Amino acid sequence: xxxxxxxxxxxxxxxxxxxxxxxxxxxxxxxxxxxxxxxxxxxxxxxxxxxxxxxxxxxxxxxxxxxxxxxxxxxxxxxxxxxxxxxxxxxxxxxxxxxxxxxxxxxxxxxxxxxxxxxxxxxxxxxxxxxxxxxxxxxxxxxxxxxxxxxxxxxxxxxxxxxxxxxxxxxxxxxxxxxxxxxxxxxxxxxxxxxxxxxxxxxxxxxxxxxxxxxxxxxxxxxxxxxxxx
Numbered sequence: 001x002x003x004x005x006x007x008x009x010x011x012x013x014x015x016x017x018x019x020x021x022x023x024x025x026x027x028x029x030x031x032x033x034x035x036x037x038x039x040x041x042x043x044x045x046x047x048x049x050x051x052x053x054x055x056x057x058x059x060x061x062x063x064x065x066x067x068x069x070x071x072x073x074x075x076x077x078x079x080x081x082x083x084x085x086x087x088x089x090x091x092x093x094x095x096x097x098x099x100x101x102x103x104x105x106x107x108x109x110x111x112x113x114x115x116x117x118x119x120x121x122x123x124x125x126x127x128x129x130x131x132x133x134x135x136x137x138x139x140x141x142x143x144x145x146x147x148x149x150x151x152x153x154x155x156x157x158x159x160x161x162x163x164x165x166x167x168x169x170x171x172x173x174x175x176x177x178x179x180x181x182x183x184x185x186x187x188x189x190x191x192x193x194x195x196x197x198x199x200x201x202x203x204x205x206x207x208x209x210x211x212x213x214x215x216x217x218x219x220x221x222x223x224x225x226x227x228x229x230x
Contacts, residue, residue, distance in 0.1 A: 018202065030213040033205060035198055038229075039155075039157060044116070044127075047120075053102065132151060150163065152185070163181065181208075
């Protein structure tokens, strides 16, 4: 169960803004900054199925707790004559109701805003973090001589961002130090200025890297400066 890519792609000019920010930040540091923006970090199919199963179970539970009321309501809604319900008939009704509730809940979650609204915040945070770490391991981890790679990752659907750093940086810079850069980025993103937000985060991270890993004469540009859009 997936949804279409709806987040607008950034323009060439916006890409250039981020690329220029990375290039400028790396001039004063041996650190290497990788920027990635993704439409989403996960499809959350399991969460959608869990909601559908929960609603189906709720329908069964309601019938089990108030059988007379539910059967009477069914008779009124279908304009049926009052009948003596057999176990087979009740089971058929319960199965049909549960299946309909399950299918309806899956169907309405095809609308992305509702689907992502129903994903619990801790699950979003864990999966965005996990996706950021996976991308960092593939594209930046241990790919610099000094182990000084940093990934700035922005996941649009979840409204979350992550900063993941290589070993040498983690040893010197505490995670909370990135807080101001993260806050500055998200403040711009909330107003629709995604590229400006990413560029500001790059600028602030560049300052931190320059303080801890000043530019040396032998450090090459080992990771791409361009913004990667997934």
